Amino acid sequence: MIDFENQTDLEIDISSFEIIHNDLTPKDIELILVKNDEIQILNKEHRNIDKATDVLSFPLEYDMPNMPLGSIVISVDFVEDKAKEYNHSFLDELTLLFIHGHLHLLGFDHEKDNGEHREKEEELIKKYNLPNSLIVRNS
Template sequence: MIDLDNQTDLEIDISYLETIVNDLVSKDIELILTKNDEIQKLNKEHRNIDKATDVLSFPLEFDMPNMPLGSIVISIDFVKEKAKEFNHSFDDELKLLFIHGLLHLIGFDHEVDNGEHRKKEEELIKKYSLPNSLIVRNS
């Protein structure tokens, strides 16, 4: 299940994100949808990078029964911008960023692995019938 904290004025249907979660994990996920200024604050506070980013993941440091897996924060400003830039839908971009963040929560890390994160993303892009342009973009 996804616990949604929508800090924007957009109405977002997350039912398709629930399907992705249920296919990959049995734990709940917190999803925070925000704007660039808020995600920039989080990025600076937690990664010491003073700029906005598209998605951040915060896995819980311990595994306890009935506790969520962690939190995914997505900037809606980035979703809109990248959907327009790459000529695909808002929903497809949101799915891609959600998948990216969810993979971080379950242990993938493109910054240190040997391409496993990207490979799993490509597999999920195909599985959920997302545009192939998303694969090219992530390669």
């Protein structure tokens, strides 16, 4: 299950995210949509980077029964900008960032691994017929 918190004025249907989520894990997650100013605060607080970013993942440190996997925070401002830049829909870009953040919750880390994150992301992009994601675009 996805515990969805939308802190924006946009109406978002996350039913497709539930399908992807259920394919990846039985554990619950939290998905929070924010604007750039809020994600910038979180990025500074947790990563010491004082700028907005597209997606942040916060995996829970302990794997205990019935505990959620963690939280994903996505900036809708980034989603809007990248969707326009790459000429695809808002929902497609949001889905790409959801997948990217979700894989981080599952332990994938493109900054440290040997391409496993990119490979899994590519697999999901093809499975769900999505446009290329940031990690794939940059590889």
